[in-house]
Amino acid sequence: MEENEQENLSSEGKKIYHFGEKLRRIREHKHLTLKAVAQQAGVSESLVSQIERNRVSPAIDTLLSLAGVLEINLEYLFEEYNRARPISIIRKGERRTMHEENIVYEEVSTPSEKDGQLSIESYQITIPVGEKTHRGSYGHLGKELGIIISGQGKLNYENKEYPLNEGDSITFSASVPHTLENTGATPLIALWTVSPAQKFV
Secondary structure, eight states, X not given: OOHHHHTTBOTTSOBOOOOHHHHHHHHHHTTXXXXXXXXXXXXOHHHHHHHHTTSSOOOHHHHHHHHHHHTOOHHXXXXXXXXXXXXXXXXXXXXXXXXETTEEEEEEEOOOGGGGGGOOEEEEEEEOTTOBOXXXXXXXXXXXXXXXXXXXXXXXXXXXXXXEETTOEEEEETTSOEEEEEOSSSOEEEEEEEESOOSOO
């Protein structure tokens, strides 16, 4: 086990969450000295220093005092508590695929159900000549972002049409009917991101 990993475990092997880095970063950003913060919080300068270096875990009243002095939102301090930050890699030949008639969706980002309304999914769409998507034709909650990798097409959005060429990107609310159509002479390939996730959850 690496040294930095050991510092995040108690003697019983339980994971410990540290506030020190955030407290120090904000204190320095506000150009406050350890002494100034300690005096305003009613604690010793040594204690603040040890907390910032993660040498001691502050009592809740001490933490509240420091947060008050530094004007820190407590949600900011606790936002990463028990939150896993996994790295997800999908190899080119291992993408999950979904078909909509002759249209192919290849997953490039895996959504997490734990993220709920904050979940995202991203996929590459390949649309044959003269065809269009259908899954968004009734609209759904959320937003979409697309970029045309190659080919030519248009976004049919409610009662309007938006021409799209290679390199163009488009962002829109997904709540109204929308479809992506290939209007060119070659397959249309686009990279699409949707939040919250719809297709691959």
